[in-house]
Amino acid sequence: MYLSKLTFFSTHLKTLTKPLTHHHHHRHVTPLLSIRCLSYATPEEAAAARRQRKRTLRIEPPLNSIRPQRRPQNPISKNPNPNPNAPKLPEHVSALKGKRLDLHNKILTLIRENDLDEAALYTRHSIYSNCKPTIFTCNAVMAALLRQSRYSDMLSLHRFVTQAGVAANVVTHNLLINAYCDCRKTDTALEHYKQLINNAPFDPSPTTYRILVKGLVDNLKVDRAVELKDEMLEKGLVADPVVYNYLILGLVKNEDGDRALALYEELKEKLDFVNDGIVYGNLMKAYFLKGLDKEAMEIYADLSGEGSSIKMNALAYNSVLQALIKNGKSDEALQLFERMKEEHSPPRKLTVNLGSYNVMVDWFCEQGKFDDAIEVFRKMGEKRSSPDTLSFNNLIQQLCANDLMPKAEELYREMGEIPGANPDEYTYVLLIDTCFEQSRADDAAEYFGKMVESGLKPNLATYNKVVDGLIKAGKIDEANGFFSQMIVKLRLDAANFEVMLRALCEAAKLDEVLKLVSEMLKDEKVGLNSEMDEFVRDALRKEGREGDLVKLLEDKEREEREKAEALAKKAAEEAEAEAAKAAKASALAAGGTYSLFGDTKPSNGNVSPLSLFGDTKTSNSDVPSAETFSMNGEAPSGNQEGSGGAPAVEATPALGVVEETIDASDLDKELNIKGDGMMEETTEASDTDEESSIKADGVVEEIIV
């Protein structure tokens, strides 16, 4: 139950993110790949690979002649001249034993405890220890990060383990493709898929196609998704009902009932009989779409009939339930819901889940039957389903929108008692909005306070809403309290300061006004413009306190002057010291150098005296010091894609160095992820755009190793 909740929550989180359009930057990646493939992350790796090749040469020929089917799909053994640069094969599951299995289990425990930071850190630290994590462990952590929509952390970890020479397997690739799809970067996902096909020493799995087809359908690219399904069949993979279901869903959403039905026919032909119930809800929707209610209900009779061999689980039933509800089959829907609950017998047979209840709640709300909605919502515990934050928010929102705030607040109070259903930003914004609508400014303020108190981070829009609302309601002190609380947290800007200043002036809270003015003067991004200056003067004049501002400004000015003087003095001292040093250096360059090297004259007259001393501080910036030079030449340059990063990997990367090259903020930029993990709204996701984000491309480039 815990896991299913996690999954549910993650889909919630995933939908929270709103991707940005990125600038495509199409580059030729293929030639680089072969270079990248050469590199082993560590000398140990390279040595191990050499030993492996020797062993292979020694052992394989006789074995092959006896049992040639032993390693038929291994490109290295197929190749008469094993290319040391060939993509590395991922480790077999059998590598997961002993200490490495212990490590794996330890990290799985961290994931189960939802301590992903620790899990990721542990994985990284183990990389260069004597107990290297297997790709299975890396995948587990990456999968957990993906589930929580922590894309940049996931890509960063991936990059790290890849640079360390942990060879990716098909699951790794699927995870990356999944991440790209979730970020609406379907082009990048397809690019990655192409690289997988062309370069990886293994084939895509059925799941690869599920992920890609779902991603394309979600991003309204049904036609491309259909093409991919055909590629899947060409690869000799079995027609997958899940893949067909996504396609049918996409076509139904496009109101293309004909093609949806045709796809079902195709699937039926390939499988003889489709016993996976997942397709039938959408199939019914396709019939309904074409006005063929009778056919739709025949399908329903088939799947729900006595002795039907169609396998229905909760997901399949939910889809059918939805089809009935959305097409006016109310009695059947109610009956089906009852039946789903009856058939439910965990742990083996799961025919109802949180999703079923959500569908019912929405349906009742649609009909205005809010008490029924609340009742069915409360009853989900009977079937050992437990509501999550999203399902609470959904119901609370419908109640708020229908003048049922007391019931909404009752549900809000229940949220804290249910694990996994803590109120989130969305919950509080709903309640705050509704409170203001109902002129309950105090309560709105209280919710805002609770929101901050519980560690949630209101965004600027929420802050503005609350402060504006409080000011309008004349609650200046409360507004000012939140203002001071949020100055740093939200990096409030001049406009926010001015709103507060105006309100304080108008309320004639002069002490507060002066305090705020002093704050504004301290912040060089804010300051006091002439309009505000006048505003403040007016307010003070009314109470005869104009002098207070004059004094404040004078104090400030004196402070500034003193500061400037101190700075100037310091600069002068430094310049003097510098001059002395330079004089010393040139004296040495003129004559002193020889003494350093005995009698030998420097053969190269171009040697810069400065670089000889390695004094980077005094060196002219045009003359690269030895230090700078070696940095440019040897440091692994994971961030500079395509700029010769691969050979650098061959040097033993010290942990710190590699970590330096994996800059999470760069990865954030890569996926346009903001610091809080939220993504900006896309203006337009363009497909024809030939350019792809450099960074995203770089990752694609790098993974196929």
Added chain:
DNA sequence: ATAGGGTTAG
């Protein structure tokens, strides 16, 4: 032992 179907939403 590592990925994986459907629904609600600013």
